[in-house]
Amino acid sequence: MTETLHSEFVAQAVKNPDATAVHADAGSLTYGELNRRSQELAERLVADGAGPGVPVGICVERTPDLLVAILAVLRAGSCYLPLDPNYPAERLAFMVRDSGTRLLLTTPASRAGCPAGPTVVVLGEDVTTEPGEAPSAVMPEDTAYIIYTSGSTGTPKGVAVRHAGCVAMLAEMDRVLEGCDLSGVAAASSVCFDMSVMEIFNALCRGGSLVLVESAVHLAESRHADRITHLDMVPSVMNGLLDAGALPPNVRSIVFGGEALRRKLVDRAFRETGAERVFNAYGPTEGTVFCSFGPVPAGGTDEPTIGPPTSTARVYVLDAELRRLPAGEAGELFIGGVGLAHGYVNRPRTTAERFLPDPFLDGERMYRTGDLVRFTEDGELRFLGRTDHQVKLRGYRIELEEVEARLTGCPEVREAAVVVRGNRLVGYVVPTSSVPAQDGTQQGAATPDGPRLDAALQSAVTARLAAGLPDYMVPATVVVLPALPLGPGGKLDRDALPEPPAPAAGADGPRTAPSTPTETALAEIWGELLDLDPAGIDVQAAFYDLGGDSLLLVRLARLMTRRFDRRVRVPDLFSFRDIASLGRWLDDDSGATPEVVRSARQRADARRAALRGRGNTGR
Structure with missing residues (x-):
């Protein structure tokens, strides 16, 4: 049998059909159930036209159905295009259109958010048709998946990754992680992020169990958290979870990736978790998840390297003349080697610019990463920075030019620049002077007074960006400047962009002060988390607008549980945007669950029942 991304899963399912493959709050599936359901769906997809070279979109929420869909697409011979249901409709539509996707898998819960155009197959609704032709044989050079990354031209670009690269990646993980307990692998990464490939298939192709959660911030809330023995984690996310004391209790190994890793965090991971082994992995999507990977020992003093090159990657450190x-x-x-992607979907010019002929090996190609590194005397790689304006934020690759292009496309903005401050994107804008405010003045008109915040302008701009960009690409803060700083050559001087002014809660309008003891207590907690004066917090201001993020929600849930002696979960907090609504929920003497939370739990219960029903009927 030709080795593919999914072939070892099939072998595991035949060998251990009763072993649990997926644990999730929405239900669990054994290897046998996952094998049968994905094969049945694959046959349906083949009848609908799936096959080699045919991308199939997957717009499915994070339930075991997501794994059924991914495996079915691969078994049908197609490549899967992950479409996160939480992404803006405009971006999903672009990915489908740009990739030429004509077939799409979804569920009743996510169908309404699917882009128009492709033929839609709904899991659990569509009647299984008679099987057509058997799936075509999948070859190592066939595309396994297409993941879209941020693009410097203002639009994302799809990376087509081969089965051969995926098989090599899994073999390399076997080598590096030998001896680690992979019986419970956390699957917390979005399927639009290639770390998810490492999570899903490292478990399913090696006989382990996946613990599927909505995101990393939901790890501690999972009913199966104590099953997790292995984590793949972005450093900034790990810091947030450690701050909140929200890591699963039985973690024994951790692989960091997606961002620069610091010694301080490695020390915390060894000290504050049960981890016995820590690793650092590096690699662009174009190189199939990682191209360097190695252990980071406890007790070291130097900053971690990004590890030695993998045994399957060709790695060069070259000067401007490619020497x-x-x-x-x-x-x-x-980088080159078996993990090198085909290139960018429908981007021959960009592919030619980034995938160059290998000057050291006739007939081969190499990918220009844009990363500055040096080899250590021990043969490991040390990351030094970027040659361009690409950044990594919580593991996601972001081309700052794409966000800047979106910002300057807003009618309120004349010029824009974007940088990373800490773990957040900050946008700097020079506003137009032609957008009248409601009071007749010029909204956001440029002034000589230096950087300032404008709540109305930020609200308008971020709303426009959120319609086309995923959350992680929308600047958390928008700073108004009279002009962008320029260097001697007339180009933007990013280093001269000022620090954002401190937010002045309530300064842009009347402030609604706390009116109950609960609201007062919540304001104190928010002030502690957001580094704000509690007396200045408007109880109707949204947590995110004041600088909060999803990781801080984990700490907020823990602080509220202790303060109010009432169980508060992260999913509950996603239902409330401000202190006023949180206070009403906490003060509800009946203990009734808010309708939005109750409805979500009812849907989850229904999904669990449906999963159990399918399992009982032998599907």
Whole structure:
């Protein structure tokens, strides 16, 4: 049998059909059930036209159905295009249109958010048709999945990754993680992020169990958290979870990736969790998840490297003339080998610019990463920075030019720049002077007074951006400047962009002060988390608008549970935007669950019942 991304899963299912493959709050599936359901769906997809070279979109919420869909697409011979139901409709529609996707898998819960155009197959609704032709044989060079990454031209670009690269990636994980307990692998990454490939298939192709959660911030809330033995984690997310004391109790190994890893965090991971082994992995999507991967020992003093090159990757550190540099000298990282992607979907020019002929190996290609590195004397790679304006934020790759293009496309904005401050994107805008405010003045008109915040302008701009960009690409703060700072050559000087002014709660309008003891207590907690004066917090201001994020919600849930002696979960907090609504919920003497939470739990119960029903009927 030809080795593919999914072939080892099939072998595991035949060998251990009764072993649990997926644990989730919405239900669990054994290997046998997952095998049967994905095969039945694959046959349906083949009848609908799936096959090699045919992308199939997957717009499914994070239930076991997501794994059924991914495996079914692969078994049908197609490649899967992950479509996160939480992404803006405009971005989902672009990905479908740009990739040429004509077939899409979804569920009743996510169908309404699916882009128009493709033929839609709804899991659990559509009647299974008679099987057509058997799926075509999948070859190592066939595309396994297409993941869209941020693009410097203002639009995302799809990376087509081969089965051969995926098989090599899994083999390399076997080598590096030998001896680790992979019986419970957390699946917390969005399927639009290639770390998800490492999570899902490292478990399912090696006989372990996946613990599927909505996101990393939901890890501690999972009913199966104590089953998790292995985590793949972005450093900034790990810091937030450690701050909140919200890590699963039985973690024994951790792989970091997606961002620069610091020694301080490694020390915390060893000290504050049960982890016995910690690893650091590096690699662009174009290289199939990672191209360097190695252990980070406890008790070290140096900052971690990004590990040695993997045994399947060709790694070069080159100068501007594409000449090799010796250990210790900084240069640009180029990668080749079996993990190299086909290129960018429908982007021949961009593919030619980034995927170059390998000057050291006739007939092969190498990918220009844009990362500055140097080899250590021990043969490991040390990351030094970027040659361009690409950044990594919580593991997601962001081209700042794409966000800037979206910002300057807003009618309120004349010029824009975007940088990363801490763990957040900050936008700097020079506003137009032609957008009248409601009072007749010029909204956000440029002034010589330096940087300032404008709540109305930020609200208008971020609303426009949120319609086309995923949340992680929308600036958390928008700073108004009279002009962007320029260097001697007339180009933007990003280093000269000022720190954002401190938010002045309530300064842009009347403030609604706390009116109950509960609201007062909540204001104190928010002030502690957001570094704000509790007396200045408007109880009707949204947590996110004041600088909050999903990781802080984990800490907020813990603080509220202790303060109010009432169980508060992260999913509950997603239902409330401000202190006023939180206070009403906490003060409800009846203990009744708000309708939005009750409805969500009823849907979850229905999904669990449906899963149990399918299992009982032998499907």
